[in-house]
Amino acid sequence: MKDTKQQWFKDAKFGLFIHWGLYALLEGEYQGKKAPGLSEWIMNDLDIPKEEYEKLAAQFDPTAFDADALVKRAKDWGMKYIVFTSKHHEGFAMYHSQCDSYNVVDATPCKRDILKELQLACEKYDMKLGLYYSQAQDWHDEGGLFGYRENSYEHYQEYLDRKVMPQLREILTGYGKISIIWFDTPLETTYEQSRSMIALVKELQPDCIISGRIGNGLGEYMTTGDNFIPRLPYEGDWEVPATLNDTWGYSKHDHNWKDPEEIIRLLVKINSCGGNYLLNVGPDPLGRIPEESLRILDQVGSYVTANAEAIFATKRMPLYPYMLTFGDLTCKSHHLYLHMFKKVPRIELLNVLNHVKRAYLVHTGEDLPFSTGATCEGDGFIRVALPEEYQKRAYYCIGFELEEEMPIFQDIQG
Ligand code: FHN
Numbered sequence: 088m089k090d091t092k093q094q095w096f097k098d099a100k101f102g103l104f105i106h107w108g109l110y111a112l113l114e115g116e117y118q119g120k121k122a123p124g125l126s127e128w129i130m131n132d133l134d135i136p137k138e139e140y141e142k143l144a145a146q147f148d149p150t151a152f153d154a155d156a157l158v159k160r161a162k163d164w165g166m167k168y169i170v171f172t173s174k175h176h177e178g179f180a181m182y183h184s185q186c187d188s189y190n191v192v193d194a195t196p197c198k199r200d201i202l203k204e205l206q207l208a209c210e211k212y213d214m215k216l217g218l219y220y221s222q223a224q225d226w227h228d229e230g231g232l233f234g235y236r237e238n239s240y241e242h243y244q245e246y247l248d249r250k251v252m253p254q255l256r257e258i259l260t261g262y263g264k265i266s267i268i269w270f271d272t273p274l275e276t277t278y279e280q281s282r283s284m285i286a287l288v289k290e291l292q293p294d295c296i297i298s299g300r301i302g303n304g305l306g307e308y309m310t311t312g313d314n315f316i317p318r319l320p321y322e323g324d325w326e327v328p329a330t331l332n333d334t335w336g337y338s339k340h341d342h343n344w345k346d347p348e349e350i351i352r353l354l355v356k357i358n359s360c361g362g363n364y365l366l367n368v369g370p371d372p373l374g375r376i377p378e379e380s381l382r383i384l385d386q387v388g389s390y391v392t393a394n395a396e397a398i399f400a401t402k403r404m405p406l407y408p409y410m411l412t413f414g415d416l417t418c419k420s421h422h423l424y425l426h427m428f429k430k431v432p433r434i435e436l437l438n439v440l441n442h443v444k445r446a447y448l449v450h451t452g453e454d455l456p457f458s459t460g461a462t463c464e465g466d467g468f469i470r471v472a473l474p475e476e477y478q479k480r481a482y483y484c485i486g487f488e489l490e491e492e493m494p495i496f497q498d499i500q501g
């Protein structure tokens with residue numbers, strides 16, 4: 088079972104992923120050709136020669152990037168941690184690396200250490216900072232690997248020694264407390280190689296959590312496939328990394344935005360199964376967060392902050408025997424929470440065996456009349472009488488205070 092041993096991660100439930108690198112400058116298109124897949128994969132997917140691609144650095148001048156405003160916004164959305172791409176597969180460091188001049192200070196006109204700006208903002212707003220670091224794929228370095236291609240591993244160990252280990256040391260010593268190293272796409276990294284990266288992280292920052300994608304089954308929490316939601320509760324620590332549209336890096340062509348209500352439902356589903364939801368934004372060439380991302384996250388954030396009690400520090404739910412068509416459940420100690428996603432005239436929950444002391448609207452604390460009993464079929468029920476106003480709305484949450492510590496459900500098999 089995966090265990091980060093970090094209470095903050097278990098309680099966090101909601102975080103912000105930031106994918107930003109030189110790929111943002113191409114906005115999902117190179118020489119009139121659209122990126123066929125993820126926009127941050129454009130160098131690989133359109134076979135852009137390294138010498139051409141690296142010229143992008145000379146155009147990187149994100150005058151509108153405001154780390155303070157972004158971290159504050161994430162805080163307002165209720166997010167508890169941020170994971171930022173310190174180096175993605177393109178190989179470009181978004182901080183001032185001393186061991187490779189292909190970085191955001193030495194290779195660009197802006198000469199800004201973006202990671203430093205984010206670190207300071209995270210410290211100011213008491214936000215945990217995690218760093219994505221692509222340990223194996225590096226399309227700019229001869230020793231680095233490529234996804235979906237034949238790879239020569241001949242220089243990989245040398246690359247790890249020359250670039251990866253020193254860069255890990257830099258990001259773990261120069262930027263304050265780092266709460267996660269979010270490794271990704273290990274490819275054929277060996278067990279020993281994964282182990283040595285973990286050892287370095289732990290030597291420098293023992294509390295820093297290692298993501299599931301360090302490879303060889305070694306991470307401290309399970310990272311699901313991108314945008315994949317487990318069907319059942321998962322014991323142990325885990326996280327779903329997810330996009331708001333179809334790509335991670337900025338693309339001017341990707342308008343396939345998810346509905347904020349869908350994101351709220353997924354967040355609750357993930358929390359109910361015991362996981363964290365890490366939602367991505369991809370800043371544009373000037374460092375602006377796309378308006379659509381802000382609109383979606385503002386709406387999701389309003390639900391999250393109004394119903395924070397029913398989201399943060401909730402525990403993995405015991406398996407409720409029914410599919411709820413109108414909502415979903417989360418729980419913590421003596422509370423069960425019903426997140427309402429549909430307009431209904433009254434609420435009935437079957438087969439909850441707990442003794443209910445109180446029912447209330449989570450966002451106002453207002454008590455709601457409720458009754459318990461048994462249906463004529465013999466199923467125990469809790470019924471809640473809804474004020475008229477709530478019969479006509481959705482996306483609110485009802486809390487139940489219970490006598491017992493956790494929800495207890497009757498097995499419907501009998
Ligand atoms: O290849 C990357 C991709 O660009 C993105 O960073 C995601 C985020 O989870 N990880 C890899 C694919 O799973």
